Amino acid sequence: MKTKFTTDTKLESEIAYFENINLKLESGDIIDSFKLAFKTYGKLNADKTNAILVCHALTGDQYVAGNNPITGREGWWSRMVGPNKPIDTNKFFVICSNVLGGCAGSTGPKELQNRSDVAYGGNFPSVTIKDMVKAQSLLIESLNIEKLFSVIGGSMGAMQALQWAIDFPEKILNIIHIAGALKHSAQNIAFHEVGRQAIMSDPIWKNGKYFENNEVPERGLSVARMIAHITYLSENAMHRKFGRKLQSRDIISFGFDADFQVESYLRYQGKSFVERFDANSYLYLTRAMDYFDHDETFRKNIEFSHNPNNHLKYLIVSFTSDWLFPTIESKMIVNQLNSLSREVSFLEIDTDKGHDSFLLEEPQLDDVIKGFLTNNFAKIDE
Amino acid sequence: MNKINSIRKDWSLIETLIAEDRKILDIGCGDGGLMEQLENNRNAITHGIELNRDLAANAIARGFNVVHGNAELDLSQYSNNSFDYVILSQTLQAMMKPKDILSELLRIGSKAIVSFPNFGHWKIRLQLLISGKMPVTESLPYTWYDTPNIHFFTIKDFLNLCNEMNIVIEKSIGLTSKGKQFDISESITGVNFFTHEAIFLLSYKNFEPIKIKSSKKVFAKNSVIAN
Numbered sequence: 001m002k003t004k005f006t007t008d009t010k011l012e013s014e015i016a017y018f019e020n021i022n023l024k025l026e027s028g029d030i031i032d033s034f035k036l037a038f039k040t041y042g043k044l045n046a047d048k049t050n051a052i053l054v055c056h057a058l059t060g061d062q063y064v065a066g067n068n069p070i071t072g073r074e075g076w077w078s079r080m081v082g083p084n085k086p087i088d089t090n091k092f093f094v095i096c097s098n099v100l101g102g103c104a105g106s107t108g109p110k111e112l113q114n115r116s117d118v119a120y121g122g123n124f125p126s127v128t129i130k131d132m133v134k135a136q137s138l139l140i141e142s143l144n145i146e147k148l149f150s151v152i153g154g155s156m157g158a159m160q161a162l163q164w165a166i167d168f169p170e171k172i173l174n175i176i177h178i179a180g181a182l183k184h185s186a187q188n189i190a191f192h193e194v195g196r197q198a199i200m201s202d203p204i205w206k207n208g209k210y211f212e213n214n215e216v217p218e219r220g221l222s223v224a225r226m227i228a229h230i231t232y233l234s235e236n237a238m239h240r241k242f243g244r245k246l247q248s249r250d251i252i253s254f255g256f257d258a259d260f261q262v263e264s265y266l267r268y269q270g271k272s273f274v275e276r277f278d279a280n281s282y283l284y285l286t287r288a289m290d291y292f293d294h295d296e297t298f299r300k301n302i303e304f305s306h307n308p309n310n311h312l313k314y315l316i317v318s319f320t321s322d323w324l325f326p327t328i329e330s331k332m333i334v335n336q337l338n339s340l341s342r343e344v345s346f347l348e349i350d351t352d353k354g355h356d357s358f359l360l361e362e363p364q365l366d367d368v369i370k371g372f373l374t375n376n377f378a379k380i381d382e
Numbered sequence: 383m384n385k386i387n388s389i390r391k392d393w394s395l396i397e398t399l400i401a402e403d404r405k406i407l408d409i410g411c412g413d414g415g416l417m418e419q420l421e422n423n424r425n426a427i428t429h430g431i432e433l434n435r436d437l438a439a440n441a442i443a444r445g446f447n448v449v450h451g452n453a454e455l456d457l458s459q460y461s462n463n464s465f466d467y468v469i470l471s472q473t474l475q476a477m478m479k480p481k482d483i484l485s486e487l488l489r490i491g492s493k494a495i496v497s498f499p500n501f502g503h504w505k506i507r508l509q510l511l512i513s514g515k516m517p518v519t520e521s522l523p524y525t526w527y528d529t530p531n532i533h534f535f536t537i538k539d540f541l542n543l544c545n546e547m548n549i550v551i552e553k554s555i556g557l558t559s560k561g562k563q564f565d566i567s568e569s570i571t572g573v574n575f576f577t578h579e580a581i582f583l584l585s586y587k588n589f590e591p592i593k594i595k596s597s598k599k600v601f602a603k604n605s606v607i608a609n
Contacts, residue, residue, distance in 0.1 A: 338456075
């Protein structure tokens with residue numbers, strides 16, 4: 001396999017091209033060529049033992065730290081990744097790629113179909129978490145890294161980390177799995193479906209062909225984001241942040257304006273999301289999460305794909321107020337790993353910030369990630 | 383002996399009971415102090431369970447395999463005989479169902495190490511006798527209404543329970559309140575009176591395995607699968 005690398009100056013991102021690769025997807029469809037947009041931080045050491053793959057969540061991208069040219073803001077995990085940060089780029093070589101099906105430079109519905117000048121749109125094949133991880137593994141291979149020290153992710157990123165442990169245990173030393181689960185629950189699928197329906201019932205969506213007229217189904221996509229955003233918070237956090245406070249007014253309007261701060265906040269979230277995210281990509285990626293299910297198969301997969309000398313370590317973290325991926329889901333993973341005597345650590349962090357806690361200020365998360373990485377790296381370095 | 387010294391002493395005695403290169407589960411592992419000691423001095427592979435969130439977080443950050451959880455709820459997830467030793471240091475008296483915990487220890491581990499403060503120590507007996515109030519001592523420093531220690535028992539009680547449960551006491555170490563160490567099994571008279579803290583190495587009675595007639599070939603095959 002020969003991979004071509006270029007730098008996209010507009011995206012401020014590296015692009016890896018995999019040509020004539022015939023990537024077979026879980027659906028049975030084949031993508032003959034694809035590209036992944038990725039960023040790296042820090043330096044790969046001479047022995048190539050310090051590489052960490054960070055996997056982004058549903059609406060994340062490869063811009064973990066530093067400037068994100070699409071939003072003009074700091075990277076989504078810049079409080080976690082960087083020099084002297086918990087994932088210390090003075091010590092580790094951090095890689096993050098935009099997932100297959102994403103919309104920040106990797107092959108996805110908004111990119112042109114191979115050998116044509118038409119975007120995929122709704123013709124993009126269905127991708128799964130397993131497919132994303134397969135594509136990532138090809139990227140890691142093409143960077144000549146045999147073994148990743150760690151794969152780290154929250155939410156959809158946690159799903160990818162778990163998939164790495166299932167599919168490529170021999171290529172990693174540990175995973176840090178934050179706010180994830182063995183499966184996407186019925187409730188989670190339900191919320192995603194409401195979001196997708198919002199997009200698909202926007203008349204501008206046009207079966208995914210909105211790009212032909214240079215249009216965006218803004219209303220549908222922003223409603224989808226607003227719904228999803230509620231699921232990322234907790235009632236306590238919303239109450240603490242907004243309560244029933246009014247927005248730029250002293251009395252209620254007796255109308256349907258954004259009277260309340262919480263409404264104004266959600267509208268802002270919806271609006272700013274539309275500017276950075278592709279509606280079709282949102283459909284595909286939410287679907288990939290829905291299809292994620294290792295409830296029945298995880299135990300067998302771990303039991304039989306690992307040889308006894310494989311010292312893969314797992315750090316599983318959940319948050320008390322996360323009702324989208326509640327602690328009980330994390331505990332199911334811990335339970336299965338313990339029953340197989342695997343090296344697993346688990347912590348439930350006490351916070352009211354909900355599912356989004358992993359992106360926010362949580363000192364205990366910082367301490368645990370930093371310590372886990374540093375001390376386990378010292379062990380392999382001995 | 384103060385609490386810290388007493389724990390250190392406890393750990394060093396536990397260490398003497400453990401062979402090299404074994405797999406260990408430490409229940410109530412705190413921030414991993416004993417695990418660290420056993421990794422360093424016994425080359426052990428260690429796992430821990432800790433109920434306290436901050437202690438569990440510290441232990442994980444120090445690189446230990448620690449699950450933040452409640453032993454009384456979470457032990458059932460471990461498979462039979464998955465550890466060489468399961469350690470319960472100074473917490474049996476704080477368990478809701480000590481008997482169930484004891485049988486869980488020996489289900490999960492080939493051997494269990496249990497240490498506890500002896501409620502039959504003469505100072506405790508004397509306090510209750512003279513003051514008529516629930517004793518408060520260095521090793522049991524809590525008042526009755528806010529103590530985590532909900533099941534007080536003496537060495538005699540413990541020995542009776544082990545007997546009832548067909549548990550074999552492989553080794554037993556007693557400590558006086560001055561930290562003097564002796565072998566409980568060899569000093570029968572007054573042991574329940576003078577022992578301040580006790581440490582036991584336990585296992586189940588070894589039953590002769592039932593031998594099934596079979597050709598060696600099958601066994602060889604099975605052993606390959608088992609490995």
